[in-house]
Amino acid sequence: MSEPRTGRRHLLLGASALGLGALAAPPVLGQARPFAGQTLNGAAFQSTFFEYLRAFFPEFEERTGAKLNFNTQAFPVYNQRTDLELSTRGSALDVINVTFIYSGRWIGAGWLTNLSEFVNDRNRTDPAWDAADFVSGAQSAMQDARGNTYGFAWEAGAMLMAASRADLIDQAGKAMPTTFDELIAACDAVQGKENMSAFVADQLHHWNWIPYLMGHGGKVFRDPPGNLTPELATPQAIRAAGWYAELLSKYGPSGVLSFSDDQAMRTQIAGRANFRTQAITWLVPLAKHADSTVKNTVRYALMPAGPQGNFPGSNSHGLGIPVGSRRKELAWEFIKWALSKEMLNRIVETRGYPSVCRRSVITGEAFKQAMTLNGQDVASLYLQVLELGGRSGYMKYRTVPVFPQVGDTINRGIARIATRQQDAQASMRQAQQDAIQVLQRAGVTLDAN
């Protein structure tokens, strides 16, 4: 039996391999537990993603030596608290959720750390992490006008159409609608069948109505984010508002104008309403929720297109670092770990998470399997919508800091028409006036006409 010999050649080879390995690995990972003793304070709104991710937190703590203190709160509670924390440049939080509707305000005010500096620094980020892998539609809300990135998306809401009882549509001899006219025809055909309303939506008209507005050739602002002159009283906007209000009042269940997201989803799950156009997060439960009575009859499709094209809404929420954080390096390690291809693939494989934003994961087998709903490939529909939003930039209106206030005027405008308090023309003129007032109060310069 011969003894293993360590010759000079072996020693040289070993030393070379060690040297190459040290060069290839980012320095921070070269150290053993580089963040030992530090605590990372994070916050986000409650979502299944963070619930799933939490199960892997011990791995991050083991790898870095840091302790994770990550709190999740209800959506409105989180936004209120974080907005205050950021506006006072606090250091209580190191990693936060960059909420879509606040991203313009938070980035514009300089309250978030420029992550492009971290991504472009090889010492901090291994190029294999592949920042370009995030779908452009999801990332557009996380960037400023110069293209700097302030967050990486963990969730994307891509607006699709779902029919909870596609069997009723088949029975009526109709197909899944691809145009606005076909949607009305399909609603006519299934309205009242088996005590179901043909259409349901929640009360956030400033999200649900805009794709219909754009499909009719209208827009919210003249040329966002540079020119925020509202365009709510144009002939196209008036026509779109009247059309959508009619859709709600004629085909919606009673009380539809006050429905929350959840109520609308529950109505579909219970088989009380058929069509809905909404972000995928609210449509997947039709096929997967334990309480769903429509698992075997649900069908998905792209949003129907209007005379001027198809503009399905898309949004995203990301992870970012407050500018006041004192542990930015650790926060970046967390973001890299949480949104790595490996971690996202694990979450998709183990929990079937439906809203990931990395192209390589979306096009992967695990995601396709998780998003094959009632025999239908919904993953490809999801990717199409995200890419559409990223390419054409039509979602820019949604992240301007003043949109929430303008959105309120839109909500009121649609509600006035649907409740027959005003006709479409009068109501949208009122909405236009209200929007102008709101914008002027916010100090926004508007065009004279």
Next chain:
Amino acid sequence: MATNTALARERRFIQILAVVLAALVMAPFLWLLQMSFKTNAQVFQFPPPLIFTPTLENYEALWTSGFRQSFVNSLVVAGAATIAPMLLGVPAAYALSRWQARIAGTFSLWILVSRMAPPIAFTIPYFLAYRHLELLDTRTGLVIIYMTFNLSLVIWMMRPFFDQLPRALEEAAWIDGATTAQGFFRIILPLSAPGLAATAILCFLFAWNDFFFALILTRTEAMTAPVAVVNFMNYEGWEWGRIAAGGTMVMLPVLLFSLLVRKYLVHGLTGGAVKG
């Protein structure tokens, strides 16, 4: 005889009307209560079933979640924010009531000023000060805030009660050798019991029901029950059963407290309205 029958009929009509009105007023609470005993699927059944198999799963979920700690926080904070202002404010109200100087009125008005500004005006200063003092997310921080608001309420509620009590009572006690403090504690306070009860309830209610300051100044450790209930509104779906159970639990202590001191409450709220 006919008059008696008409009177009886009228009385019965009024009684039925009272029951109907009470049911209407109570309807939101009763709806919430029955929702708290339903599963999420039952909550969304249409038409809503009036007879169903009740479940305690929502209450069990509250007990095993962070809501339990938030409920304790609410009890501690609201209790302290009632007791402390009462201890400070009641003697202050008595002193102001017996103060003969012309400045006493102006002084009282300044005390009331703290309640005139909208709470939102104090948010940022409180938030910044608390962050500096490390009082964010602490029960102490919340108690201090509620105390500042409740103190003026106590003084303004209790002063008219003391005003209406004849000075001759204290003077008689003093003649009998009682000190000022003894006169206050042994003669005046027992006579002001309805006022004390009504004031304590209002203080408790203010602290118990507050959402705004608890939302802004707490995170996880000192979160109170009203904020914890909102936490059942998840991004991907609301937990309606738990929201209803949490809402019921939030109402429960106030209801019990009010029932216990009901007798004093009515007297306390009307007492002091007419002097003498």
